[in-house]
Amino acid sequence: MVHLSAVVAIGLTALAGIVSAHPGHDVKAEAAERAAFLKNAPVHSRSLAQCASRLQRRGQQSRNVARRHMAVKNIRRRLGLQPTNHLLKARSDSALDTSHHSNLTGVDSSTDPDVLFGTDATCILGPEVTQGPYYVTGELVRENIAESQEGIPLYMDIQLINTNTCEPIPEIYMDLWHCNSTGVYSGVVASGNGNSDDETNLNTTFNRGVQKSNKEGVIQFQSNFPGHYTGRATHIHVLTHPANETKVLANGTISGLYTSHSSHVGQIFFDQDLISAVDEVAPYSTNTQELTANADDSILAEELDTIDPFMEYVYLGDDISDGIFAWITVGMDPTQDTTVTPAAYYTEEGGVENENSGAPGGGGSPPGGVPSGAAPTASAAPP
Template identity: 65%
Template sequence: MVHLTSTLVAGLAGLASVASAHPGHDVKAEAAERAAFLKRAAPHARSLNQCADVLRARGLEKQNVARRVQTVEALRRRKGLETRSAFLKARDLDTVLDTDHHSSLDVDQSTDANTLFASNATCILGPDVTQGPYYVTGELIRRNIVEDQAGVPLYLDIQMIDTNTCEPVPQIYLDFWHCNATGVYSGVVANGNGDSSDETNLDATWLRGLQKTDSDGVVQFETIFPGHYTGRATHIHVLSHAANETTENTNNNTISGLYTAHSSHVGQIFFDQDLISTVEEVSPYSTNTQSLTTNAEDGILAEEADTIDPMAAYVFLGEDASDGIFGWISMGIDATENTEVSPAVYMTEDGGVENENAGMGGGPGGPPSK
């Protein structure tokens, strides 16, 4: 018997108090923006709790459970793993983050799938927080973003819910990016991001991509578990594009708005410390020489835990992490939001072009001068 929390959510921009995590990105300013958002947001814009009954009544929760079960079984078959093995993986929030929103279940081999794969989401993404460091526009629409990166396989099921209507948000594009197993982002050349003398990284696209949500507001990504870098808890960045501002460029499998990107929401996905610690023992994560910041040391993550549980729920596909991890998350957004964003880099047909006005955090600015 193990302990498993079923709450699955995505919190917004949980940034560490170390302001130098990425040169050019002011995490203190982002932290202040997040705190201000939480204070002024209406109650319905802080969680999906008010949507639980509506989602159940329309059968969406039942569909979610069935989809997650089928996905796990398909992944296990693909990897030659036992499809009926037990889901014996724990969620255990650090004591600092273990607040009243925390729910738990005792799970063993006989646990019903409806119990294990239920949503119970209490999440919110905010419209007014910077998109975080190293955002790149012009990335490819694709499900598998691994390319040549080594690491523990991670498969994520992400569902977008409109907090105004409690309905799924279909046909919006979700950008998705994170660092590799040793804490380096592709697409950016900068001090503090791997080998800053390697100019070829500006043209790299690994562990970046985007997809359009289906009729149930769902996308699924295939990636690797993110590594860590100094000053931040382990995380994945997400950014949803305003539906009325986004079209697909069918000639090159990207979306419109290379120089005029608009976002409805930005945020980050977090993971349990026990899971992070387990993955960190696996190569090449174990070769990462950067300092590890735990969830409890990430000041904004701890602050968010007073309102939400900003962690992904998950199961191991096999006996240990190296066989792969399946995780699921629900994100609450205001689908009417539309905010212009400015990236760190533009991925053009000729390769990456730095936004000189943005800094590495993607602040104010426009496209590079011609």
Template identity: 60%
Template sequence: PNPPILTTPALDCNATGVYSGVVASGNGDTTDSSNLNATFLRGLQPTQYDGVAQFTTLFPGHYTGRAPHIHVLAHFNGSVLANSTYGGGTASHVGQIFFDQDLIAQVDTVAPYSENTQPLTTNAEDSIFAEEAATSDPVVEYSLIGDTIADGIFAWVSFGVDLTQQFTVTPASTLTENGGVANADSGMGGGPGGPGGNSTGGPPSGAVPSGVAPSGVAKV
């Protein structure tokens, strides 16, 4: 039988460690309420027949307490809504992917990454990295596109998705027709997972596995 088509959202912070769609302590300028309406570095891609999804994005910066990482979710049986967000369906995977420490060091020499004033947390110091590395390899493979890191990288990672798992995703905010609305119950602003969640194989911060598929529009 044909494999199910998964919609794979990816989310990462910008070069100076700021997420879009979030206004909270530790996430850039807390007086800039317009960031709640921003959607940069958030994307959705359906998997192909062979289960592959591709993204063009920026290398994530770092923020206090977390090593550079990208959030990855896998949904199926949902739908893309009129405002280009995704709702309904079932979330069967909630995880994060990481990068080689030597690669992070190279990236941090290039502006605007070199202008990030937040302290760098290494992979060895990141509790979520340790949790994932205990049962899997969360670090991407990569190759430089050109002669230097400034030319970009091509990175890839493989992970399995158990379609019998159903997680309730607690979003940091929801994008409505009138703009972004913060979710007071998301746990954002101090949780180790950052906006929307923690480690691969487990539900996001503040959420528990559920037999009911999540509803609404998750800006994780």
């Protein structure tokens, strides 16, 4: 187990031919595939350890600290928050321990930002072979994906680092999606995903969006903290698109509605104590789906032999309901290029199920006989 003190790095190396949406996939098989990759992959493709000193010399760490510190200050100012404590940072020696709460004392607005937002370690990377569940193409390029969903505000800072060059990766587009506070994904109608009789959910877009990394390889999203659903620990999905195959269309989406490619597919997790604190707050407390703890998630447990995919975070106020700021560094090989199969497409006519997705919730082919590679003419998703 690799111990991290602040920034976590997680590799998102997609394996061609074994990407699938879930539920409906073999979790044990996925865990075995991931273990095999970690055992056999060359070090440069699964580790940021060789990048630590180089990033430090180039001032990347200090810029990360300054960026995160300023982001938190600006969010707190905008929300009118004046926190006095509850700033969480320290990590447990075991990522599956229930408590990762900070052991720092006397933390206030004058605490050195390096203590809260700095890092002196990286971690081993691992593959992510689960595409879903419920990846939907055609989502808008936007930072705020919360829409009108109720829940605890979550502000995310995600940095992409090239494992081959140890450089930040600019101009990479990242899809990010997760379920809402009661464990329901937008854009998909399927058994086990909320009310499977509610066909209108196919046309919803909450908690989904796309962003492009800046010159520092940084992507920022605003959403709500995800809820949980039966069978998996609380998590967020991310998927990056090859820069040379991606362009923004006039309708505010990216190209590849029916021919989506990915450099990497991955999942990001949270500390169990943070999840437990969130679940005490409405509407999370009304979620009737069975909670799977981090320690009981077989895919996560397999990863933790080599990586630590948990976001670092601070409370924005003195109460968790005020919001959370979380960050993670993602190591990836941008030369990877894998075709992905969405559960649905979001078009100008609304959502269309993909019957070839190979998972519950799939169904439907590109509407109107649109040929492969064609772009939608407009998106009905809200801004």
